[in-house]
Amino acid sequence: MTTAQIVQVTLPSGDLVWVRMESPGPGRDSERGIQDVALGEAAAVVHAGLLPGFTESVRGVVTSVQHALEQVRPDVMTVEFGIEITARTGKVLSVLAESGGTAHIRVTASWNPGSGPAPRPVAGGEG
Amino acid sequence: MTDRRTAESLLAACTVRLDAYDGPPRGTAFFVAPGYAMTAAHVVGGARGLPVQLHGRPGFWPGHVENVWPPADAGSPMSGQPYPPPDLALIRIDDGPAHMCALLSDRRPAGGAAVIARGHGRNFDGLTVTAETESFTLTGELETPDPDCTLLKLGLGQAVRGMSGAPVLDVSTGEVIGMLRTSRDIGSNLGAWVVPAELIRRLWPDDVRVGNERFHEEDDRWRRVRASMREQAPLTAPPASSGNVSIGAVHGGEVTVITGGVFRDLNIGADIAGRRRDPDGEGTR
Numbered sequence: 001m002t003t004a005q006i007v008q009v010t011l012p013s014g015d016l017v018w019v020r021m022e023s024p025g026p027g028r029d030s031e032r033g034i035q036d037v038a039l040g041e042a043a044a045v046v047h048a049g050l051l052p053g054f055t056e057s058v059r060g061v062v063t064s065v066q067h068a069l070e071q072v073r074p075d076v077m078t079v080e081f082g083i084e085i086t087a088r089t090g091k092v093l094s095v096l097a098e099s100g101g102t103a104h105i106r107v108t109a110s111w112n113p114g115s116g117p118a119p120r121p122v123a124g125g126e127g
Numbered sequence: 128m129t130d131r132r133t134a135e136s137l138l139a140a141c142t143v144r145l146d147a148y149d150g151p152p153r154g155t156a157f158f159v160a161p162g163y164a165m166t167a168a169h170v171v172g173g174a175r176g177l178p179v180q181l182h183g184r185p186g187f188w189p190g191h192v193e194n195v196w197p198p199a200d201a202g203s204p205m206s207g208q209p210y211p212p213p214d215l216a217l218i219r220i221d222d223g224p225a226h227m228c229a230l231l232s233d234r235r236p237a238g239g240a241a242v243i244a245r246g247h248g249r250n251f252d253g254l255t256v257t258a259e260t261e262s263f264t265l266t267g268e269l270e271t272p273d274p275d276c277t278l279l280k281l282g283l284g285q286a287v288r289g290m291s292g293a294p295v296l297d298v299s300t301g302e303v304i305g306m307l308r309t310s311r312d313i314g315s316n317l318g319a320w321v322v323p324a325e326l327i328r329r330l331w332p333d334d335v336r337v338g339n340e341r342f343h344e345e346d347d348r349w350r351r352v353r354a355s356m357r358e359q360a361p362l363t364a365p366p367a368s369s370g371n372v373s374i375g376a377v378h379g380g381e382v383t384v385i386t387g388g389v390f391r392d393l394n395i396g397a398d399i400a401g402r403r404r405d406p407d408g409e410g411t412r
Contacts, residue, residue: 034209034310034312034320035207036214036291036309037310038170039153039154
C-alpha cells in the first residue's frame with residue numbers, strides 16, 4: 001500500500017508544476033521493520049519544491065532522441081515520456097516511468113509537404 | 128500544574144529541532160548542558176564538524192557537531208541497516224539564548240516504566256515540521272555488537288520519522304532515561320530503541336558533565352519536580368502484595384488480572400502492556 005500526495009515543485013526553468021509523489025505505505029517491505037528515523041533529506045528537497053536531477057533526465061532523453069533522428073531531419077519532432085520522481089534517503093532520483101517493466105517513450109516525427117525525409121547518407125562513404 | 132505536567136514542560140523546553148546549516152530539518156536534539164546538545168549520530172550523517180542549527184521556542188542556536196559515537200567512517204551502516212551503536216552525536220552551540228538542560232537519569236529505568244518522547248516530525252500535514260509527543264512503555268533491552276552498549280526497547284507507541292534524537296522522559300520519576308534513535312516500525316506502535324541515559328553520561332566529556340551538574344544546582348526546577356515525584360510515588364502506589372496488575376494486548380482490551388507480584392520488576396514483551404491501578408482507579412503506570 002502506498003500513500004500519495006500532490007506537491008508543488010519548481011522546474012529549473014522557474015515554472016511551477018504539481019507532481020504526484022507516492023510514499024511507500026506501511027505495507028511496503030522496504031519501509032517496514034527496524035529503521036533509524038531522522039527526517040528524510042530527499043523528501044525534504046522535494047517538499048521544498050526542488051527537483052535535482054530533473055534537468056539532466058529531460059535533457060538526456062531529448063538529446064538521445066534528437067541524435068537518433070538527426071539523419072532524417074524531421075521538421076517537427078515530438079517526444080512524450082514520463083518521469084517518476086523517487087525520494088529515497090540521501091538522494092532524489094528522476095527516472096523514466098515504467099509500465100510493465102518497460103520504459104515508454106513515444107516519438108512523433110513529421111515533415112512539411114515537399115521537404116520529405118532527408119536521404120540517408122551512404123554508409124562507409126568516408127573511405 | 129501537576130508534577131508530571133511540569134516535567135513534560137521542562138522536557139519541551141530542552142528539546143529542539145535540528146536543521147542542517149541553511150538546509151532542511153534533519154531530526155531532533157536536546158540540551159544536556161549550557162552550550163551543548165545531544166542527538167543521534169545518523170541525524171548528522173556521523174560527520175564531525177558539520178555545521179547545524181537548532182531551533183526551539185526561545186530562538187535558534189547555530190552550532191557544529193563536536194563529537195560522534197561512532198563516526199561514520201568507523202563503520203558506516205549498510206544501506207537500510209541501523210546506524211552502528213550507540214549512535215550519539217554531541218553538538219557544540221556557538222551562540223544563542225540561554226536554555227533548559229535535561230536532567231538525565233544515572234540508573235536503568237524499571238521494567239514496564241511509562242515514558243514519553245518528544246520529537247519533531249512532519250506528521251501534521253506532511254510538510255511542516257512540528258513538535259509532538261508520544262507515550263511508550265519500557266518493554267526490554269537489546270544487546271548490540273558493542274559490548275558496552277545495551278539499548279532500551281520501547282513498545283506500545285509509534286516512533287515516526289523525525290523522532291531520532293528525541294529525549295525520553297520517565298513520567299514516574301521525572302528523569303530523562305535516554306535518547307530515541309531507531310523505530311521498530313514506523314507504521315505501527317511497535318515502539319523504538321533508546322540509547323540509555325547512563326551510557327550518554329558515560330560518554331559525554333567532563334565539560335558537559337560539569338556543565339550539566341552546575342546548571343541543575345543553579346536552576347533546581349527539574350530536581351524539585353523529581354524530588355516531589357519521588358516523594359509521591361510511595362503514596363500513590365499500593366503495596367505490591369495488594370495491588371491489581373492488569374495486562375492487555377496491544378490491539379485488544381484488558382484480558383487478564385493478576386494479583387500480587389512486584390510489577391516494576393516484570394519484564395514484559397513488546398506486545399504486552401502492563402499497568403497497575405491506583406486505589407482510586409485513576410493513576411496508571
